[in-house]
Amino acid sequence: MTTAQAPGLAKRPDPAPSRPTPKHRPRSLVRALPLTPAIVLLLLFLAGPIAYCAYIAFTDLQLTGQAEESFIGFENFRTAFGDEAFLNAVWLTLVFTVVSALLGQNTLGLALAALMQRASKTVRTLVGGIVITAWVLPEVVAGFLLYAFFRREGTLNAILDWLHLPSQNWLFTLPILAVSFANVWRGTAFSMLVYSAALNEIPKEITEAAEVDGAGGWRRMWHITLPMIRRSIGTNLMLITLQTLSVFGLIWVMTRGGPGGKSQTLPLFMYEEAFQKSMIGYGTAVALLLLVVGSLFSVVYLRLLRTEV
Numbered sequence: 001m002t003t004a005q006a007p008g009l010a011k012r013p014d015p016a017p018s019r020p021t022p023k024h025r026p027r028s029l030v031r032a033l034p035l036t037p038a039i040v041l042l043l044l045f046l047a048g049p050i051a052y053c054a055y056i057a058f059t060d061l062q063l064t065g066q067a068e069e070s071f072i073g074f075e076n077f078r079t080a081f082g083d084e085a086f087l088n089a090v091w092l093t094l095v096f097t098v099v100s101a102l103l104g105q106n107t108l109g110l111a112l113a114a115l116m117q118r119a120s121k122t123v124r125t126l127v128g129g130i131v132i133t134a135w136v137l138p139e140v141v142a143g144f145l146l147y148a149f150f151r152r153e154g155t156l157n158a159i160l161d162w163l164h165l166p167s168q169n170w171l172f173t174l175p176i177l178a179v180s181f182a183n184v185w186r187g188t189a190f191s192m193l194v195y196s197a198a199l200n201e202i203p204k205e206i207t208e209a210a211e212v213d214g215a216g217g218w219r220r221m222w223h224i225t226l227p228m229i230r231r232s233i234g235t236n237l238m239l240i241t242l243q244t245l246s247v248f249g250l251i252w253v254m255t256r257g258g259p260g261g262k263s264q265t266l267p268l269f270m271y272e273e274a275f276q277k278s279m280i281g282y283g284t285a286v287a288l289l290l291l292v293v294g295s296l297f298s299v300v301y302l303r304l305l306r307t308e309v
Helices: 024-056 075-081 084-118 121-136 139-150 155-162 175-200 204-212 217-228 230-245 249-254 266-276 280-306
Strands: none
Touching: 024 280, 075 084, 075 280, 084 121, 084 175, 084 230, 084 266, 084 280, 121 175, 139 155, 139 175, 139 249, 175 230, 175 249, 204 217, 217 230, 230 280, 249 266, 266 280
16 A cells, blocks of 8 residues: 655656756866867868869869869779779789788798797897897888899899809899889888787787697787787788788888889889879779778778687
């Protein structure tokens, strides 16, 4: 039974939900003030140039011989996909990225990091110093060093001649592989540092328990190490892929995209069309397509990072 409500007493209404008072709004604005300079700089130096480049890509802007540009829509993009030189540059860019970043830097960096886990302090210091020295060299200096290594009268052929093995002009016969090796030599240090930090975070108890259970080195690497550093692998692949897609100075110093366009990746093709042939609109359209390629790689890696181990 319920007790009857006393006469003359009305039922109290439910209290209204609390709303943010106007005093909170100025406080939120004050907290956002320190971010204002960063936002302004990003809009001015990042979003602004990107938006302007996106506009230029749809025009016929040229460096010389033109009073003013005109809007031509998607004509630059149609020209690009019908240009054999552009398609060749896309293919060589993918080869250069896969060979030098995904297979070269990533695999060699992981191998060096794993080997240095068991090496002595002297070996770790020596190997780390050599690899990091190659990484911190300016791109142009590294290009000249690798040019001297691969040229016809270079160090590599001198070693092959001393071993009585056949030599060749590597920059002429296999230019894309030569520049890929150069990028591996220069950029492996970054992957090695990323994987060294990731391997140090793996609890030793897990690997020791697997070793006691009879798991060999390869089985421990495949079933324990790689799954536990999966996120580091995805992060490293994304960063080195984006860096490799934008490599220009190294290839320009070694081969200038030659011979016959056999090592002309998209950054070199873009430079040639925009600044040597003076077609800024067409070159900017190629740059936007390169940005799309990098975005596709990033989406794949970000999906990998979101996947739970």
